[in-house]
Amino acid sequence: DAGVIQSPRHEVTEMGQEVTLRCKPISGHDYLFWYRQTMMRGLELLIYFNNNVPIDDSGMPEDRFSAKMPNASFSTLKIQPSEPRDSAVYFCASSFRSQPQHFGDGTRLSIL
Amino acid sequence: AQKITQTQPGMFVQEKEAVTLDCTYDTSDQSYGLFWYKQPSSGEMIFLIYQGSYDEQNATEGRYSLNFQKARKSANLVISASQLGDSAMYFCAMREVFPGGGNKLTFGTGTQLKVEL
Numbered sequence: 112d113a114g115v116i117q118s119p120r121h122e123v124t125e126m127g128q129e130v131t132l133r134c135k136p137i138s139g140h141d142y143l144f145w146y147r148q149t150m151m152r153g154l155e156l157l158i159y160f161n162n163n164v165p166i167d168d169s170g171m172p173e174d175r176f177s178a179k180m181p182n183a184s185f186s187t188l189k190i191q192p193s194e195p196r197d198s199a200v201y202f203c204a205s206s207f208r209s210q211p212q213h214f215g216d217g218t219r220l221s222i223l
Numbered sequence: 224a225q226k227i228t229q230t231q232p233g234m235f236v237q238e239k240e241a242v243t244l245d246c247t248y249d250t251s252d253q254s255y256g257l258f259w260y261k262q263p264s265s266g267e268m269i270f271l272i273y274q275g276s277y278d279e280q281n282a283t284e285g286r287y288s289l290n291f292q293k294a295r296k297s298a299n300l301v302i303s304a305s306q307l308g309d310s311a312m313y314f315c316a317m318r319e320v321f322p323g324g325g326n327k328l329t330f331g332t333g334t335q336l337k338v339e340l
Contacts, residue, residue, distance in 0.1 A: 142326055144327075144328075153330060153331075153332050153333065154314065154330040156327055156328065156329075159326075159327060161326075167327065200266065202268060204268070206326070208326070209256065209318065209320060209326050211258060211270045211273050212258075212270070212328060213270060214260075214267065214268035214269075214270075215267075216266065216267045217266055217267065217268075219266070
């Protein structure tokens, strides 16, 4: 079975540009999570969805970040405008109900 | 709020030996779940093992076992017969469940394990 699929794997862009990260969860999973991992702050939950509805976005750092889940098989995390401090690895994860979350391979984002 | 503490930033173990990675947690909830994930140098996050707060027996998955001591609020990961491929960062996490189906994980800071010949 296919796991959680994230794209792109790597993204390098200049400050001020819009960045869009994409995620395809495991089929049948009803929860989708976006995390950010940095050396300084570790793994942080940014936002999560249940049945395509955002449940908790309290981890979203600021208004420059937005996330959508238009259907059960696709989600995006957008940063506009991007800043160097947004450089991190962004993970998407999905789960069925309260079963263990399965993570994608992550997107390594570098903002110059 | 829930809190997960991993006090060992780094650990070394000899190949074929067993190693215990510590994890303590703090919660006022009666129902919760504890997870361990492995993150190798390639970066992916791999689910290893799960323990529910009401589970009476310690969880085991192959060479991984979870030493769950509820009264002490600890959920240590034991890896038996260490292999070179076990070298990775290991994260302990706790699940908080909300009424209405909310479900989120809080992660510890991780322990970097290096297996030596």
